[in-house]
Amino acid sequence: MIVHKNQVVTLGQFIIERQADFPYAKGELSRLLRDIGIASKIVNREVNKAGLVDILGEAGEINIQGENVKKLDVFANEQFISALTSGGECCAVGSEENEHVVDINSLVSKNAKYVVAIDPLDGSSNIDVNVSIGTIFSIYRRTSLSGPGTLQDFMQRGTEQVAAGYVIYGSSTMLVYTTGRGVNGFTLDPSIGEFCLSHPNMKIPKEGNIYSINEGNYVHFPDGIKKYIKYCQEDHKPSNRPYSSRYIGSLVADFHRNLIKGGIFIYPATAKSPKGKLRLLYECNPIAFIIEQAGGKASNGFKRILEIEPKDLHQRTPLIIGSLQMVEKAEDFMLKFSPAEVQV
Numbered sequence: 001m002i003v004h005k006n007q008v009v010t011l012g013q014f015i016i017e018r019q020a021d022f023p024y025a026k027g028e029l030s031r032l033l034r035d036i037g038i039a040s041k042i043v044n045r046e047v048n049k050a051g052l053v054d055i056l057g058e059a060g061e062i063n064i065q066g067e068n069v070k071k072l073d074v075f076a077n078e079q080f081i082s083a084l085t086s087g088g089e090c091c092a093v094g095s096e097e098n099e100h101v102v103d104i105n106s107l108v109s110k111n112a113k114y115v116v117a118i119d120p121l122d123g124s125s126n127i128d129v130n131v132s133i134g135t136i137f138s139i140y141r142r143t144s145l146s147g148p149g150t151l152q153d154f155m156q157r158g159t160e161q162v163a164a165g166y167v168i169y170g171s172s173t174m175l176v177y178t179t180g181r182g183v184n185g186f187t188l189d190p191s192i193g194e195f196c197l198s199h200p201n202m203k204i205p206k207e208g209n210i211y212s213i214n215e216g217n218y219v220h221f222p223d224g225i226k227k228y229i230k231y232c233q234e235d236h237k238p239s240n241r242p243y244s245s246r247y248i249g250s251l252v253a254d255f256h257r258n259l260i261k262g263g264i265f266i267y268p269a270t271a272k273s274p275k276g277k278l279r280l281l282y283e284c285n286p287i288a289f290i291i292e293q294a295g296g297k298a299s300n301g302f303k304r305i306l307e308i309e310p311k312d313l314h315q316r317t318p319l320i321i322g323s324l325q326m327v328e329k330a331e332d333f334m335l336k337f338s339p340a341e342v343q344v
């Protein structure tokens, strides 16, 4: 816990203090980040008692991704949309749980400056087994001039994000975000119901010895990834190999571990997901913004994630993300052994 002049720095205080960094800011982005913080505290409360109340298991619906939707996904989606609606700073939401852009059509927010792309509940397959799950969000300035937000407002490269972050509902609940001036982590102190600055100016080690990938898909991986996995498994003490294999199955949890300890996370193209499984707008872009701000790297194997031109709200992309030197090494293998996969 970071103590400023003998006091804990809450997320709210930190956002306001940092607002001074933005000469043009009149507090809208600060209030938007506050709204996201509020919704994540409500989701956290439900996650912590998921085993007790009837929000476990399949909600019986199938979302646009064709996946069974668990009740907590629906609950989390509703909480974030409701907080963004009443906060008045966001005019539209692009959510994993909604096929189309959700127009935040409230009196105060229809001319709001920002749009939010969100994965309200990441790691759904882990909800029922008490493994860490999360929320991932990405904030853009709208490109349309006024009125309801449009799909076009979301068709912006990741480099245009004004803020991005995630919440991890784990052994503790943390909110980690960036506005382009470094990465800061806040831990929820349940005794006061506040996110408190606990990880200032987060940086990912340039090198790590953890690789994170679902090796169950090995036979369908591009040759470059197959070769990189074998490289990770080689016995070569001077370069700390073999690396350790760690795969939680919640992107936020795998990403957060690597951000703190160093490491690489890879979700390549597979037979089942020829374009990759992870979604560009509300999974890959926000964590790519964070990792670059923390001194790491994020690519699709050939191209910087943040420079991929979005064409669809739920567009997928292969993802290689983590410690700079590990991502560069994986990219070398992709270039050498899978050149034909060069992405558009």
Ligand code: AHG
Pocket (backbone or CB within 6 Å): 096, 119, 121, 122, 123, 124, 125, 214, 249, 250, 251, 252, 277
């Ligand atoms: P979501 O629960 O939002 O659909 O995300 C699940 C994603 C991501 O969290 C994780 O890294 C990946 O799916 C795991 O996929 P596999 O089970 O195919 O390995």
Ligand code: MN
Pocket (backbone or CB within 6 Å): 119, 121, 122, 123, 251, 283
């Ligand atoms: Mn997800």
Ligand code: MN
Pocket (backbone or CB within 6 Å): 073, 096, 119, 120, 121, 122, 123, 124
């Ligand atoms: Mn999700």
